[in-house]
Amino acid sequence: MKINLILFGPPGSGKGTQAQNLAEKYNLLHISTGDMFREELKAETPLGLEAKSYMDNGHLVPDSVTIGMLNHRVEVNPDVDGFIFDGFPRTIPQCEALDALLASKGQSISKLIMLVVDEDEIVKRLQKRAMVSGRSDDADENVIRNRFQVYRDQTTPVYDYYATDGRSTKIEGVGNIEDIFATLSAEVDQLV
Ligand code: AMP
DSSP states (O other), X not given: OOEEEEEEOSTTSSHHHHHHHHHHHHTOEEXXXXXXXXXXXXXXXXXXXXXXXXXXXXXXXXXXXXXXXXXXXXXXXXXSSEEEEEXXXXXXXXXXXXXXXXXXXXXXXXXXXXXXXXXXXXXXXXXXXXXXXXXHHHHOHHXXXXXXXXXXXXXXXXXHHHHTTTOEEEEXXXXXXXXXXHHHXXXXXXXX
């Protein structure tokens, strides 16, 4: 059976790092919509240029654009053991689109795991990350707070969406990276 995970949490909660490590350990394909948008932007594709203004302000790229891009990435990778989604889904329509896409392949989301980190810790982490990531959306405190508010208003319902049938779970996202990885691995091991 394939494992399909959603690694969930606010911007700066460590999803990217942990998703990469989990992908390696469980042989899953890591899909980060944020990374995909940044690659498109770097290559100056029409999709990247369309996403730019939203990203610069910390707003969500419209669902139609995001869902189309995600569907394509899943479709061109039919032979993987499963996916780990990072930064997607961020809205209820994205959840519905993802469920429909996986259902069309006889698959489903196995589990959503949330990394819990509070807002002040996020602001500190992202400002520090800005120095190495070069991401303009990490450098500006107003943009960071905006991203956190978008997360609270538009994205937290995603947790509840998968909680209705018990697929959502939360773990502490503050602490040592290896310890958090061990806790995540224990959650995934329950599925294997
Ligand atoms: P991230 O790297 O996940 O923090 O994403 C960076 C930016 O890309 C976000 O602030 C959004 O503008 C955009 N983005 C990434 N994933 C999504 C998504 N699932 N839905 C809408 N916008 C997204």
